[in-house]
């Protein structure tokens with residue numbers, strides 16, 4: 040049987056790295072990350088000013104962000120630390136888009152200080168921003184289409200999602216911005232997450248193009264850009280196909296010619312803010328088999344746990360697992376692959392056919408490059424692991440060290456404890 044999900048590196052390479060760096064660790068593939076960024080840029084090359092603002096929350100590592108900056112991407116931030124991180128990497132001004140919700144005044148102030156594009160999540164934030172940080176010349180609104188769009192499992196139904204403005208609020212909001220002297224406008228939406236159907240994004244473009252036209256007709260303002268959000272899915276499961284970006288780009292181009300150009304709104308920039316499709320397939324969690332336990336089910340215990348990758352426990356998400364060096368061996372054992380957290384959803388796989396494994400075998404958990412390490416936590420005193428970058432030249436670089444017990448205790452002051460008896 041041919042391997043349905045081959046790794047971008049050899050078993051020898053991973054074994055060599057694991058001999059130098061203790062497991063578990065994340066391993067990112069620079070070449071793959073750059074190629075994903077280039078594919079998206081190429082698909083929208085027809086659009087003057089197209090820009091992908093990488094969703095920093097997906098992979099908030101400065102060295103990954105640095106690669107993406109070199110590929111011409113901007114940074115999409117949702118918190119003050121993400122703004123700081125992006126600024127440290129050298130993103131500045133409108134290289135940064137600030138898409139937050141339930142936002143604090145201090146966060147708006149930080150975004151304003153950097154000159155970031157501010158994307159408001161609610162109509163009441165117009166006054167809030169004005170009073171706390173001042174209105175910039177360019178303001179964007181996030182649109183929530185409610186029952187007009189379906190959404191999907193991860194993001195949920197738009198009408199049940201806490202994000203964005205309703206359509207009447209958009210019209211009222213842009214009028215208000217104009218009264219306040221705002222002179223540049225953007226329109227944003229994000230209606231899907233991990234969506235593999237490319238048509239979904241074409242429909243999103245149609246929806247925001249139509250809104251931009253109606254807002255122009257009604258209020259007389261021109262959108263400088265529309266942002267289609269992130270959410271392009273990746274094939275987590277063997278046999279799934281990636282989104283055909285070129286086809287999506289071509290279809291959006293056709294709509295642009297049919298809708299935006301005749302309405303006299305060109306040039307209008309199209310922006311996106313994907314995370315997963317850029318880094319997701321190019322990050323791997325490498326972990327080692329520690330135990331094998333056979334009770335009512337067969338369990339393979341590894342040295343990573345849900346604190347390193349919570350997507351399976353949180354969403355029941357599928358992540359493919361390769362047993363290094365045994366990719367082509369018969370997958371004739373059905374096991375749960377588990378971590379050591381005292382939570383029974385600490386499972387990387389449930390009822391998964393794998394080859395027979397032994398203590399010390401390396402397991403590579405695929406497609407962990409986005410919303411993986413970033414969602415890590417320290418419950419049960421578990422520590423976040425290191426992140427390594429396999430560079431295009433074949434060298435491996437540690438881009439984040441593993442946490443130590445000192446990191447875990449860093450926020451505690453033991454000196455005020457009563458003396459022990």
Ligand SMILES: Cc1ncc(COP(=O)(O)O)c(C=O)c1O
Nearest residue numbers: 094233269270271312313314315
């Ligand atoms: C506002 C916003 N933009 C972009 C993204 C990136 O989504 P994805 O990584 O699925 O592309 C997210 C994900 O949570 C988001 O909340």
